[in-house]
Amino acid sequence: MNIYSNEEWGSKTGLFNPNATLTADLNLLFQIAIIIFLVGGVSIVKVRRRFTKHGVVMGIAVSLNMVSMAVVMIPSLLGFRGLFLMPLTRPALVVAIHAVMGILVEILGIWLVGTWIFRHHEIKACAKKRRPMRVTVLLWLVELFLGIYVYVMLYLPI
Numbered sequence: 166m167n168i169y170s171n172e173e174w175g176s177k178t179g180l181f182n183p184n185a186t187l188t189a190d191l192n193l194l195f196q197i198a199i200i201i202f203l204v205g206g207v208s209i210v211k212v213r214r215r216f217t218k219h220g221v222v223m224g225i226a227v228s229l230n231m232v233s234m235a236v237v238m239i240p241s242l243l244g245f246r247g248l249f250l251m252p253l254t255r256p257a258l259v260v261a262i263h264a265v266m267g268i269l270v271e272i273l274g275i276w277l278v279g280t281w282i283f284r285h286h287e288i289k290a291c292a293k294k295r296r297p298m299r300v301t302v303l304l305w306l307v308e309l310f311l312g313i314y315v316y317v318m319l320y321l322p323i
């Protein structure tokens with residue numbers, strides 16, 4: 166039995182990996198979709214300078230992240246026996262850092278998109294937050310790649 170994986174969570178028949186659960190595989194696809202929205206959202210603003218479209222795409226990425234956290238990540242995290250039984254091991258530490266970064270990114274994302282929505286879509290106010298936006302993307306990419314690393318660590322026999 167792998168104490169780091171959450172075997173009560175979801176059936177043990179992954180979409181493309183028999184060692185993973187269906188939930189883990191679906192969540193992996195979800196994370197890949199978020200990476201695509203994130204990279205797309207940044208290129209919309211950097212290459213095409215379309216600010217409103219950038220705001221909308223980032224809003225979608227933040228919403229997808231919220232759904233993934235609420236439906237999969239948080240329930241799954243609470244079921245990780247290894248995190249609580251052996252907190253100072255590599256898998257537990259990687260999962261913990263991934264989780265903390267995920268929560269931080271979600272808070273930053275809600276703040277960036279929320280202030281835009283509640284300030285009647287004022288672009289100037291958003292443009293002033295260039296540095297926090299950069300930090301958010303950086304943290305987000307690290308968090309997403311840590312998530313993929315967690316999947317590899319738990320479900321790929323290497």
Ligand code: HEM
Pocket residue numbers: 207210211216217219220221223224227273274275277278281287288291292295298299301302
């Ligand atoms: C999760 C939310 C968001 C993230 C992660 C994010 C990320 C980014 C990044 C990485 C850049 C490029 C910064 C650079 O030039 O190096 C940027 C630029 C920009 N973003 Fe966002 N953004 C977010 C939300 C928003 C929202 C809601 C708006 C409002 C429309 C917005 C408006 C802008 C504008 C106007 C720029 C251009 C700034 C400039 O070049 O002076 N962003 N964003």
